[in-house]
Amino acid sequence: MKTAQPTQGNAVDASQLGAAPPTSSGRRPASEIINFIEGTRTVSPDELAAHSITRYRVTRSYREQIINSGYYDQLKFIVEPSFEEFESPGNLDTSGEHDNTVVSGFQHKYAQTGLLLATDRCASYCRYCFRKRIVGKDSDEIAADLGEIESYIGVHPEMTNVLVSGGDPFVLRTGRLHQILDHLLPFPHLNSIRFGTKMLAYAPKRFEDPALLALFQRIHDARKAAVIVTHFDHIGEISVDAERSIRSLCTRGVQFLNQTVLLAKVNDDPETLAATFAKCHQMGIRPYYLFQGRPVKGASHFQVPLRRGLNIVRGIDQRLSGIQKTFKYIMSHYTGKIEILDLGADGRVYMRYHQNKDPEKIGKIFSRAYVEGGCWLDDLPEGSD
Template sequence: MKFIEGMRAVSEGELQVNNITRHQVTRFYREQITKGGYYEQLRRVVEPSIEEFETRGSLDTSGEHANTVVPGLQHKYAQTGLLLVTDRCASYCRYCFRKRMVGRKSDEIASDFAQVAQYIGQHPEMTNVLLSGGDPFVLSTAKLNEILDHLLPIAHLDSIRFGTKMVAYEPRRFDDPALLSLFQRISQAGKTATIVTHFDHIGEISVDAERRIRSLGTQHVQFLNQSVLLAKVNDDPQVLAATFTRCHQIGVRPYYLFQGRPVKGGSHFQVALRRGLEITRGINQRLSGIHKTFKYIMSHDTGKIEILALGDDGRVYMRYHQSKSPEKIGKIFSRAYVENACWLDDLPEK
């Protein structure tokens, strides 16, 4: 098998034991990163590395199993339902935090959408649903419409979100004219359609992606972007500032820069918290006020934690941006910093 470091003989059993994600990348993305001048960085997003055999971690870093309420539906935060609609993607990211299921047949995927809708209907506090997976846009538009058949009649849902990296991996997917009708259905039902793109690097924002985003924007589709801070890929304030600026230029609002998760086979992508804070400060120094829309977030099993600062007192200051426990939301807390710590659990509680 070909790895970034060279060829290596591996057995199928070795790949399975180490949860090595299958190697699959679209021709479009390969050509984009080859021609764009960032190949050495962006190849790490999709090409296997020997380091995947050597990095420890968890396969469920955010407590997804504990928050699954019906098969395929998670309800961790009161207002949001997370719906896993597929276990497939167009290409497979090497740092994926769902590598336990993505790219393989999984029983974590929703199959009974009537059951899903029944649960949502009984929980009026849930105002939005995020379709995720895998990537929902690997599904046919007909299948997506079938899912919407169950969601759109629920009166207290005001937003339908789609989490996708397809805009980077295969933007031509959005040429499907039936998708326009799908987004119109959402709008006509009185709900907002939002596509959450996943651009980790300015080198992923192609001319083709821009064209599709601008076109869908005329159909009242909102765009947000989430990025992951990745060692040797985008751990550079100049690169991320350029990425976020470019997102704003094409109508996509950056809203999360995620701290890399300690996922098994992917924790070598993590950046130390000290360095992460230096990078976010460097990003903000390069952005105008209207472009400073992102939050530096750690998606921990206790909630989404905004990483604020490393104080002169040697403590990391953080705030709960979202939490399963409502009393934690907005709460600022701190922990003593440990050099090279990358995750909340690396920091002592006192």
């Protein structure tokens, strides 16, 4: 595959996939020439939609970070479109989010956790996004009636935390985030509010906004934990600005966790991931989940076979100290969050449910016969538990 070189016109204000400007007649062109990693290609909007290819969008700061990091040949795959997206099978709801939506924009899959989708926008668009059906679109899956969500939380005292996600909640104005808190903080049974974000990689200066300090202080004053779940997939994404903001917020009582997706060609080696997790630990972020890539349409080419994934995890563990090994290797499956434990000498993959709608299944170890090249639970034969 030809290696693309950094070019002008790839910053956030450049032309974007699926967003070609109108012609002089006011109509959008029937097709357009798009720059992919492997070269240019003429495609139509219908072709892009048929293959679930998200338009290109990246912030200037992230673009500069990955070019200057020394890891551009790996990190370009996170944000730059590839021909491989046309050949990647899968579906657009790998974790059953539709089935677990209880109120518009609010999911309740696991008893203790509510998931609020605050927006359908992100500062940049990850090529491997598992919410391609939502991100960059005017989605009807986004929270519209916060009062309705508040009413639902009020009659579910088993819920102890809410994760505010999207899209990325920090693309919203701080006033909107305060409005969301207005509907969450009154509940004594909620003991933490989490924000899932990749903005610390894509636009870290967002966290220099003094108004955000008041947001986190409100959570603290309500005697709840304020938690930011960062999304660093590679040490090359961690900028000086990001580290400065994280350290500053840590001193103000904000807790940090990090989730990483295991991505072919990007971070699928133990040395890179061990360095990423060690850097997170050094900054005050607890490595939380290493996610197995999902079989998302237009993004399944990022998946790594389970055998290789387990070897990578073993290599990470060999490189980290005990206090740095806080992550779990997780498959976020339709049936629940599955921790991937080992590939035994008997040729079976051993797993256990880290989370499940049925509390009786949580912690239960089970196994399936491994199929060479298998990347997902559904790739392994049913009935072999």
